Amino acid sequence: MGDLLNAIWLGIVEGLTEFLPVSSTAHLLVTENLLGLNKEQWEAFTVVIQFGAVLAVAAVYWRKIWDVITGLFSGDLKARHFALAVIVAFLPSAVLGVLVIKFINAVLLDPVRAMPVIACTWIVGGFLILVFERIAPTPRYTDPDTLPLSKAFQIGLCQCLSLIPGVSRSGATILGGELLGVERKAAAAFTFYLALPTMLGASVFELYKKHAALTSAHLELIAVGFVVSFVVGYIVVKTFIAFIGRYGLKPFGWYRVAAGLALIAVLMLGRG
Helix, strand or coil: CHHHHHHHHHHHHHHHHCCCCCCHHHHHHHHHHHHCCCHHHHHHHHHHHHHHHHHHHHHHCHHHHHHHHHHHHHCCHHHHHHHHHHHHHHHHHHHHHHHHHHHHHHHHCCHHHHHHHHHHHHHHHHHHHHHHHHHCCCCCECCHHHCCHHHHHHHHHHHHHHHCCCCCHHHHHHHHHHHCCECHHHHHHHHHHHHHHHHHHHHHHHHHHHHHHCCHHHHHHHHHHHHHHHHHHHHHHHHHHHHHHHHCCHHHHHHHHHHHHHHHHHHHHHHC
């Protein structure tokens, strides 16, 4: 029963934080530490439940995905441009991720070493959100389907920052997009599109390396975590763009600062 509750809780954390500018990787690491979970035992589990979040994006945007796929075969120039823009944005983090994955897993994702890094990046990222929301230029691009390839590539470079625990993928790409002149809701929509190849590629790559850790005994827990992650992720994806259109990213900036300070307090108390 304890493992089942842990699976549910991790599924909620993954689905809730994967698409918010708060860093799902950081939240999963902190949650695992707080629950006292064994990293090796739950590492493959957290990789698999990311597929639930990927499926949530696909479920929300299935019509868009279908139109692009059919458009590619019918010669639709807009569909081809959109697909190329997503690929161009995906490549920087894919290439850099392959090059530095060993360092990230050994150092930045180490359960002990990662906690101070997460606390600092949460706080710094929170203040950057609060500042950048004020200084973002007037939007020049309002349609996520027709972003210039140069802008897509620059947003992809921003996504590379999310390789650092605590730096949110969605936060980096949305804020980066805003600073590049992309309207906030358009940047958020493009971020969701970009999430599909990014999350799918990362999950497949990590699962390939960790598949030996999966056993039939884990199947029930994985199924529960997967379903919970999908349901929560679906709700977040459906409501997030409308939320930031009304409130902006500032609530998440303040949350990051508060969470970072709380984590520092926990770390200091633990050492004391």
